[in-house]
Amino acid sequence: MFTAPIAELAPALASKRLSSVELTTALFDRIDALNPRLNAFLARDRKRALGAARAADARLAAGNASPLTGIPIAHKDVLMTAGWKTTCGSRMLENFVAPYSAFVVERLADAGMVLVGKTNMDEFAMGSSSETSYFGPVKNPWNVDYVPGGSSGGSSAAVAARLVPAATGTDTGGSIRQPAALSGVCGLKPTYGVCSRYGLIAFASSLDTPGPFAQTAEDCALLLNAMAGHDPRDSTSVDRPREDYARLLRAPGGAKPLAGVRIGLPKEYFGDGIDADVAAAVDAALGEFRKLGATTVEVTLPNLDLSVPVYYVIASAEASSNLARFDGVRYGHRAAKYDDLTDMYKKTRAEGFGAEVKRRILIGTYVLSHGYYDAYYLKAQQVRRLIAEGFQRAYQQCDLILGPTAPTAAFKLGAKTSDPVQMYLNDIFTVAGNLTGAPAISIPCGFDRNGLPIGLQLQGNHFRESVILNAAHRYQQATDWQRREPADIALETAR
Amino acid sequence: MALSSAEIQRIAHLARIEITPAEAVDVRAKLDSIFDLIGRMRAVDTAGIVPMSHAQDVTLPLREDIVTETDRRELYQSVSPAVQNGLYLVPKVIE
Numbered sequence: 001m002f003t004a005p006i007a008e009l010a011p012a013l014a015s016k017r018l019s020s021v022e023l024t025t026a027l028f029d030r031i032d033a034l035n036p037r038l039n040a041f042l043a044r045d046r047k048r049a050l051g052a053a054r055a056a057d058a059r060l061a062a063g064n065a066s067p068l069t070g071i072p073i074a075h076k077d078v079l080m081t082a083g084w085k086t087t088c089g090s091r092m093l094e095n096f097v098a099p100y101s102a103f104v105v106e107r108l109a110d111a112g113m114v115l116v117g118k119t120n121m122d123e124f125a126m127g128s129s130s131e132t133s134y135f136g137p138v139k140n141p142w143n144v145d146y147v148p149g150g151s152s153g154g155s156s157a158a159v160a161a162r163l164v165p166a167a168t169g170t171d172t173g174g175s176i177r178q179p180a181a182l183s184g185v186c187g188l189k190p191t192y193g194v195c196s197r198y199g200l201i202a203f204a205s206s207l208d209t210p211g212p213f214a215q216t217a218e219d220c221a222l223l224l225n226a227m228a229g230h231d232p233r234d235s236t237s238v239d240r241p242r243e244d245y246a247r248l249l250r251a252p253g254g255a256k257p258l259a260g261v262r263i264g265l266p267k268e269y270f271g272d273g274i275d276a277d278v279a280a281a282v283d284a285a286l287g288e289f290r291k292l293g294a295t296t297v298e299v300t301l302p303n304l305d306l307s308v309p310v311y312y313v314i315a316s317a318e319a320s321s322n323l324a325r326f327d328g329v330r331y332g333h334r335a336a337k338y339d340d341l342t343d344m345y346k347k348t349r350a351e352g353f354g355a356e357v358k359r360r361i362l363i364g365t366y367v368l369s370h371g372y373y374d375a376y377y378l379k380a381q382q383v384r385r386l387i388a389e390g391f392q393r394a395y396q397q398c399d400l401i402l403g404p405t406a407p408t409a410a411f412k413l414g415a416k417t418s419d420p421v422q423m424y425l426n427d428i429f430t431v432a433g434n435l436t437g438a439p440a441i442s443i444p445c446g447f448d449r450n451g452l453p454i455g456l457q458l459q460g461n462h463f464r465e466s467v468i469l470n471a472a473h474r475y476q477q478a479t480d481w482q483r484r485e486p487a488d489i490a491l492e493t494a495r
Numbered sequence: 496m497a498l499s500s501a502e503i504q505r506i507a508h509l510a511r512i513e514i515t516p517a518e519a520v521d522v523r524a525k526l527d528s529i530f531d532l533i534g535r536m537r538a539v540d541t542a543g544i545v546p547m548s549h550a551q552d553v554t555l556p557l558r559e560d561i562v563t564e565t566d567r568r569e570l571y572q573s574v575s576p577a578v579q580n581g582l583y584l585v586p587k588v589i590e
Contacts, residue, residue, distance in 0.1 A: 235556060346508075363529060386539065
């Protein structure tokens with residue numbers, strides 16, 4: 001019961017068959033037992049969580065609860081959380097206690113969710129394996145010799161191991177969808193601007209997108225309902241009428257609930273470099289979508305192969321600017337010894353940042369420097385438009401674009417840490433969604449020969465979250481991949 | 496593309512990150528391979544293409560010119576490495 005999805009926990013809480021205090025206590029016991037093997041949590045606070053759980057139980061008793069009241073959640077440690085250490089997985093912010101909360105953190109607290117802790121991540125969200133954290137790598141709950149994906153790997157691992165039914169993440173180049181795929185959970189990247197970036201410690205401002213992790217697409221819809229909304233404190237937050245992202249999911253389905261939905265299959269997603277087991281699982285999923293009534297059409301996405309190079313110019317350029325704020329003056333680490341102000345900056349940043357973060361700052365500094373701007377940054381912005389136009393042409397023929405989330409299932413810890421380019425190419429199918437700003441979900445669709453989960457990505461045009469979520473939900477009603485759970489590794493080891 | 500050691504040190508100075516000569520060797524090798532990857536996009540013909548700086552064509556919103564922020568200096572300075580009398584302390588920059 002305690003490890004059930006939100007859609008099953010909420011009615012149990014509402015009918016008093018379960019209290020939030022019981023649920024939170026049970027999950028904390030799981031976290032205490034399993035986290036030492038996974039390193040998914042950087043901070044957790046049982047006492048504070050039980051306080052929130054008692055408040056949620058009171059709200060449930062008073063009859064003014066939301067569908068999320070009393071449900072435990074964890075936040076990625078890139079989201080400012082008032083009174084909590086918010087480290088971004090970096091030595092730079094090792095002792096930083098956030099003075100205020102991110103918009104999405106506030107909204108989920110307002111909904112009555114119970115915050116249990118902060119999750120580990122690649123340093124400043126730069127990575128695809130959650131290995132660049134200053135606080136050590138996160139392990140994949142399906143096999144602790146493997147990475148959980150990244151950068152939101154602590155959140156994906158926590159949901160996969162059923163330590164929490166929900167977690168937040170942020171997606172700048174795939175950092176929600178790719179770890180969701182590699183950890184075997186659902187992860188939604190909403191349209192850019194749907195969830196405010198206020199209080200999200202910035203990596204690449206034109207790409208950063210907060211979103212939910214959960215066991216099911218239905219749960220992601222419930223979480224997005226609380227996380228979405230206009231926020232004047234983020235100048236790119238969109239101001240549009242409130243939407244119930246779960247409304248299509250409640251409609252009666254019938255035998256062909258996806259009749260009329262056109263699924264685009266880009267040949268660029270089914271070419272060389274896709275692991276055979278991944279290709280087979282995606283093909284099988286496609287068969288299910290056809291059975292559910294969807295039709296398919298071949299589409300092309302020109303220049304998709306350039307999305308990774310374009311991304312590394314734009315994201316690094318923005319990172320070099322955003323991370324200039326970490327100077328040892330207003331917050332964070334400051335070097336103990338230095339000669340003068342410039343030396344203080346240099347030593348502070350040399351000590352505070354890890355190797356991958358430094359590399360990205362250096363790339364960004366270079367592409368923005370005098371004489372190189374047109375050749376790199378401007379060029380990347382132009383190719384970004386070509387890629388976005390390609391997607392718009394594809395969406396004239398289809399409602400959704402289907403493909404693998406990542407070319408392979410999880411890889412071993414350390415397998416790609418010495419070769420950043422190999423690590424970057426893991427994001428080949430996800431970065432375009434950030435360049436265009438359109439929404440996408442990753443849902444589990446099978447396992448590879450090593451028993452590691454495989455993710456299916458469904459992308460849609462801007463603001464089409466409800467269509468994506470509905471398609472994912474109908475697939476999950478017809479299949480049960482999302483119900484598969486990893487064995488409790490720590491407990492097994494102890495036996 | 497191959498970056499020289501001098502270029503690595505120049506970029507590192509611009510980014511205000513100290514890099515030892517030993518680190519520079521590794522940084523240089525990795526940046527070279529990353530710029531080989533990035534170089535793939537430079538072959539595309541982009542003549543006349545308007546640069547896309549944001550995921551959506553949003554116009555920046557305006558708000559009333561009124562004070563909305565309250566004074567939270569003490570709270571915000573509580574996370575600083577060095578403050579005194581409400582001021583951030585840095586090494587002396589003028590003689």
